[in-house]
Amino acid sequence: MSGDSDSPFRAGPSPATEAWLAHATGNPEVLTWRSWAALTPGPSLVVVGAVHGNEVCGAHALARAIDDLQHGRLVLKRGRLTLVPVANPLAWRQCTREGERNLNRRFVPRQDPRDYEDRVTRQLAPVLAAHEALLDLHSFHTPGAPFAMVGPRNNRGQREPFMRADEEMALARALGVDRIVEGWLEVYDRAARARGETPDEEGIGTNEYMRSQGGYAVTIECGQHDDPQAIAVAECALYGALALLGLADVPAPPRYTGAAARLRDVVLREAPGDTLAQDWHSFDEVRAGEVIAVRAGGEELRAPYHGRVLFPHPEADVGQELYYLAEPGG
Template sequence: MSQFPYQFQSYQFASPQAGPRLLISGAVHGDETCGTQAIRRIIQEFDSGQLLLKRGLVTFVPVANAKAYAQQSRFGDRNLNRCLQPTTEVQEFEDAVANWLCPLMAQHEILLDLHSFRDAGQAFAMMGPEDNQGTIEPFTQAREEEDFALCLGVQRYVDGWLGTYSRWLSTHGKSDQWKFGVGTTEYMRSVGGRALTLECGSHLDPHAPEVAYRAIRNALHHYDLLDFAQATDLAAARAQAEMLSLYHVVDRLHENDEFSRDWRSFDALKAGDQIGTRADGSAVLAEIDGYIVFPDTHAQVGTEWFYLARRTERLQRKA
């Protein structure tokens, strides 16, 4: 029997007319199934003739991580959305996934990766950086990626992931390990594409599959891949957007470090608000107005306890 008794599946629809090459993926984390449900619904609509590709190519990956999906767990052997890159040393199942998924991404121009999150909350899109020539995540397609994000049907957008993660690593003397923060979207940008992660709602939210389905349809319309037009008013979407940027990570330093309340991602903070208490009794306070993101009550000592984000005018100033 194979070391990994699973198989990879993708579904591709191609038009005789040239056009954009779009990849849509689900279940990078196996317990995040809203994208899988939405993708299978769209595939059925193409198969039945309800949808017809006008131009270009679209590839669907309903389940990126088959082992994690079969286990109904976040990981198979490890987090697929960290240190994502092809490898000649296949030791864990996610290594095999990377060797299949990364070349598939490189064959496309655009990626929409569908996820969900643990706690209750509204859907949001994770975006890449603004255009830059830096060493961590150089990019030249920020405006195109912003327009893509604005078409998805959500109102909250977040950037700053890889830069913030890299700065956190540098405080631990690991600045050369920033590639550990590379997931699907970061890899897609590294091979010349544009990419978005859409967090469609909580794992158990019955509306999350509809958020994912609507986003797929909107993406197909945005890139003019379907026979009928349905343009998004991008100016209106920009005006309504809530743009946040991650800027800082706070570590859990001791097992007795505790939050002051049951925080959820995007809970608002005012300068001086107490976020938690260290084991020695000292308070952890918000230095500026902002938001807490990805709070982890069960964080291991020496790892990320929570992220901080602040509101920016990135989308509005581009209008």
């Protein structure tokens, strides 16, 4: 996928989308989304942007799609489609990852909301649950190639039972990226245990909630936060989902046919002096024995196997994830 002149997918924001987003997010006490229902039955898809307020690519791509739908440049031919450009208006207004806390952790509706993100969840969760498929558009802190994230393989376990892995993987393969990662919740639970916590609802984000409601979900990490090209990646992913599900006649990106990498390990920052050994980017290759980071006391953290670095965060707070490791798919 590219944002060059030969691509139908457009990089960078536009004045029209910026104006729409400014209007739609003017009051952080109000969530804005748009829904369309064709008279011909078909699948239902919900697409969400800006779960984190500093991840702007999805919001711009979805605002553009809303404008296209309203002016007939994009037409829903069957099924239902809901677009939520800014899921966290407070964080968006603040230009921060969180409003009062991370919306993508503990995405579980409460009868007694305790913070801003709880109140968002109470309104947004039923919207997600009313659809079959979720596409959640994100970006990341450091440079790197875009990738999609899927959940568990089919299982009947207690933590995240799931039986729609084939549909979920098909969606991930249709989004125009050539990297897929699986196994988020298992590794996030490992991070919780490393912090001395018991895995609980803290690991539940939009995707995990969607699966708990009988649907399936894919997150796509579209690139670095401020990269204009990430907007084109987000738009490409939206079109790929629409084409796969037969919701609209749109250009579809090439399907990815390779294997998925699997998340295996997470390393936390234990002290302010813990540092990454180099300027890692998401999906950088690392060889077994290669130094990834150095503890404040001088201990070298080496890769235990050949794999990929994901979500390196040189500015992570103490107790938070410094980096993840994934092993190549087989």
